[in-house]
Amino acid sequence: MNSEELIGFLVTHQEALVTCLADDGVSADEREEVVAALGEVRDAVTEGRPAGSAVRRLRRALAVLPEDSPLSDVLTGHRYAVTGTGAPSVPSAEALTSLLTGLSAGLSAGPRGGPAAGAAKGVAEEPAGLGPEELLARSRDQLLAAPALTEREHDEFLAGHGPDPALIRLRPPRSRPDSPPRCPRFQFRPGTLEPVPVVLRVNRLLRADLDPWGAADWWLGRNTWLQGVPADLLGVLPDEEIEVAALELVEAG
Known part of the structure; x- marks a missing residue:
């Protein structure tokens, strides 16, 4: 199932997607991630x-759908399929x-006009009218809030090793132009400025040099294959x- 087929x-x-995401087994953060990925x-x-x-981020986010839902059954059967040898088609x-x-309207209203998803479990209701841009900004703020090198440690690393494109560096949004890049700390051995070799190898696979946000999201988000957060499993x-x-x-891309 290529990108265009997935969106279609x-x-x-x-x-059905709204109903699946409103399931009690799907958290508010997981619903937000699906919308933000879209x-x-x-x-x-x-x-x-x-x-x-x-x-790829969207495919990962959709992994939270309940296993017994018909959508999950279809998506699981195609989630890692690669079709054709050319460039994947792009949804409009x-x-x-x-x-x-x-999706935003359906999740805000709740299934069949009932309470908003998550209310039955005591989860705080999401702000009404929160659009995908706001959700994306919130997701990036969460990544920026992860433990990272201090500015001095970052400068010390650069002085000793030079810039390494395999390391994730997150640049704050334009609204904070004076803020230094954030270099997530999980990439280094505890108490040192020595990069973890497997992190560098995975970052190269994920093309962290071109998409540092996507790479950081993979490391710091829950991974259904690994049954945990990859950074925590190092x-x-x-x-x-x-x-x-x-x-x-x-x-799968």
């Missing part, structure tokens, strides 16, 4: 940028906008297992 499937089954795909398509990393901006509008799982999980994601 979600547009056609928009109501917004990132739409922005890339609208601006004429490659959408591959954004689509119009289809993405339509899907985002319907030194817990074998390096090879983490690399295989990243490779599966890349090959």
Whole structure:
């Protein structure tokens, strides 16, 4: 199932997607991630940028759908399929906008006019009218809030090693132009400025030099293949297992 087929499937089954995301087993953060990922795909398509990393983020986000739902069954069967040998087709901006509008409205209203998703579990209701751009900004703020090197440590690393394109560096938004880049600390051995080799290898697979946000999102978000957050599993799982999980994601693009 390529990118265009995936979006077409979600547009056609928009109501079912809302119902699945409103399930008690899906958290508010997981719902936000699906909407934010869709917004990132739409922005890339609208601006004429490659959408591959954004689509991969969307595929990861959709992994939270309940296993017994018909949508999950279809998506699981195709999630890692690669079709054809040419460049993947790209969904239209119009289809993405339509899907985002319907999804945001459906999740705000709750299924069948009931309470907003998450209310039954005591989860704080999401602000009404929160659009994909705001959700994307919130997601990036969460990544920027992750533990990172201090400015002095960052300068010390650059002085000793020079810039390494395999390391993730997150540049704050334009609203904070004077803020230094954030270099997530999980990339280094504890208490040192020595990069973890498996992190560098995975970052190269994820093309962190071109898409540092997507790479950071992979490391700091829950991974269904690994059953945890990859950054938290460094030194817990074998390096090879983490690399295989990243490779599966890349090959799915």
